[in-house]
Amino acid sequence: MRLFVYIRRRQNECNSSKKCRLLLWCKRAIDTVYQEIEKGEKVFTLGPIIHNEQVVQELEEKGVQVINSIEELADIKDGTVVIRSHGVSEQVIRQLEKYDIKIVDATCPFVSKIHRIVQEKYREGFQIVIIGNRTHPEVEGINGWCENSAIVLETVSEAESFRPDPQKKLCIVSQTTFNYKKFKDMVDIFEKKSYDILVMNTICNATEERQTEAGTIARQSDAMLVIGGKHSSNTQKLYEICSKECPNTYFIQTLDDLNLELFQSFRSVGITAGASTPNNIIKEVQTYVRHEQ
16 A cells, blocks of 8 residues: 655744645644643633644643633633634624733734735725635634625635626635635636726635645545544645545544545555644554555
8 A cells, every 4th residue: 555645744844834834823823722721821712723623622621611702701700712713803803802801812824914905905995705615714704804794705606696896896815725726716707707806815825735735646546534623624625625536535533533444445545634633633544544554
């Protein structure tokens, strides 16, 4: 059996690699929570800090509580609230400031950049269009920086049927973890219709490169493993891309989800993982697959 692995580079290479920045910002968000724990603070996260169930469970075991609405803060008298990596809306920020509680912002800098773009262009009179998953917390947060007035488009068919206000210019941004090829296809539709558009490709470089390389590995493999949280957008996109290139593509969260006997029949197996997938889970899967060669 041959094993192709595209996961992440060695830690000393990650500091300067565009490919690894998304990984570093996920790690930064987790590290932020641990730093607050070490201070002896009672720590809360506004939503799961990242979309990985194992990480969230480990934090809960250390006393971290996930709160899912601002209203829950009314019963919290002390402690620290950490804003998760996906970011939140401007309105949520203003509401948080009303409470007498410490706020720590762990929003990914790539997401914060989109917030600034959307706020600026909305004030200039642009109609904001977000290409992404409309129910994803990152997209909901971005929409909140233009008073929830953005048009959110998720599919090529939605882009085809979209009819903008002819009196307004369009500012198009993307969820940072969206499928790059799909984003490009949707933008091409707007350009062919000669809409007055300003396109801001806000897909994270790390996401784009990871998707491209994962697809390449999938084409070379008899089977493909995609490791990550079931709610992780970037992991879902990796699975979508790999599935098109390799029919034997499997989405797993941990080694426990893997049909161990199935992989004995494959000559080559590729592995990729979402940005928020912990190293120990990746190594466990990788070690098992290599052992079964």
